Amino acid sequence: MASTQEKTGKKKPTVIVTIGMAGSGKTTFLQRLNADLHTKKRPPYVLNLDPAVSKLPFQPNIDIRDTIDYKQVMNEYKLGPNGGILTSLNLFTTKFDQVLSIVDKRAETVEQIEIFTWSASGAIITEALATSYPTVIAYIIDTPRTASPVTFMSNMMYACSILYKTRLPFVLVFNKTDVISHEFALKWMEDFEQFQEALQRQDDTYMNSLMNSMSLVLDEFYSHLRVSGVSAVTGAGMDEFFEKVGEAVKEYENDYKPDLEKRIAEKQNAEKEKRAKQLEALMKDMGVGGSNQGDGVDMPE
Numbered sequence: 001m002a003s004t005q006e007k008t009g010k011k012k013p014t015v016i017v018t019i020g021m022a023g024s025g026k027t028t029f030l031q032r033l034n035a036d037l038h039t040k041k042r043p044p045y046v047l048n049l050d051p052a053v054s055k056l057p058f059q060p061n062i063d064i065r066d067t068i069d070y071k072q073v074m075n076e077y078k079l080g081p082n083g084g085i086l087t088s089l090n091l092f093t094t095k096f097d098q099v100l101s102i103v104d105k106r107a108e109t110v111e112q113i114e115i116f117t118w119s120a121s122g123a124i125i126t127e128a129l130a131t132s133y134p135t136v137i138a139y140i141i142d143t144p145r146t147a148s149p150v151t152f153m154s155n156m157m158y159a160c161s162i163l164y165k166t167r168l169p170f171v172l173v174f175n176k177t178d179v180i181s182h183e184f185a186l187k188w189m190e191d192f193e194q195f196q197e198a199l200q201r202q203d204d205t206y207m208n209s210l211m212n213s214m215s216l217v218l219d220e221f222y223s224h225l226r227v228s229g230v231s232a233v234t235g236a237g238m239d240e241f242f243e244k245v246g247e248a249v250k251e252y253e254n255d256y257k258p259d260l261e262k263r264i265a266e267k268q269n270a271e272k273e274k275r276a277k278q279l280e281a282l283m284k285d286m287g288v289g290g291s292n293q294g295d296g297v298d299m300p301e
């Protein structure tokens, strides 16, 4: 919060929530981010919220796997892999206020970037973080595997659904640009006709008609995001990524935070009104005030 910053002179750390499809390069990207930030003498504070990840090439500061045994959760609740991940995350969410208080203490000393990775959705955790810190979603894309219009489309739809769910500032990170440049994606996002031409070349009439009906949604989506192309392996494009994160933080301060504060105030008001109504109904039932007054209910002295 600006006022808190002014009082304490402390800059709030930025939270980067890393999301992406399996194999898109999230782990490698986080490893690169971790290394770059250490080089810049801004060591990040890393939270791992992926209970199913087997090996991480870096040491997270807080790791869901230290508290929750994902395989045990699967056995105990008789769940498959996805159910196991979600239930583990739900169990961890109940402890998230403790996690936040640890992060808060660490964040008082240095300017850091919080990184956070997961395989399943965690709207409650994201909102808890976004209430306290400038929070940005980094959506990682496997560029070589997105070069076909159909996979590009499904990836964009998935990203779009996350954007609408979280309402947080977004940076699309086209990874693996050492294999293929993300230029084609930039063209498809800037000019929908070029994308349609690419689709038509595939002669898929179902996808074409789906695309036509989705074009407005996607146009709106593209206007809300920032794009960067990186190679997590070589480190190319990371400076541009940090610039985009900086822009996204400004968007958080200008748009997201006031909206979030409004939503919280509305929730609190609705809660207050509900409680007032419940109290009024209770008083009525007890015969204190209201039209039922004096209907014979004995009040304790």
Ligand SMILES: Nc1nc2c(ncn2[C@@H]2O[C@H](COP(=O)(O)OP(=O)(O)OP(=O)(O)O)[C@@H](O)[C@H]2O)c(=O)[nH]1
Residues within 6 Å of the ligand: 020, 021, 022, 023, 024, 025, 026, 027, 028, 029, 053, 119, 175, 176, 177, 178, 179, 230, 231, 232, 233, 234
């Ligand atoms: N060429 C190239 N390969 C990459 C890059 N980033 C990741 N990879 C490779 O892509 C594969 C998947 O990378 P991971 O970092 O494990 O991907 P992930 O998204 O964490 O995967 P899951 O844990 O399965 O969700 C690995 O073989 C990486 O070496 C990159 O920038 N360039």
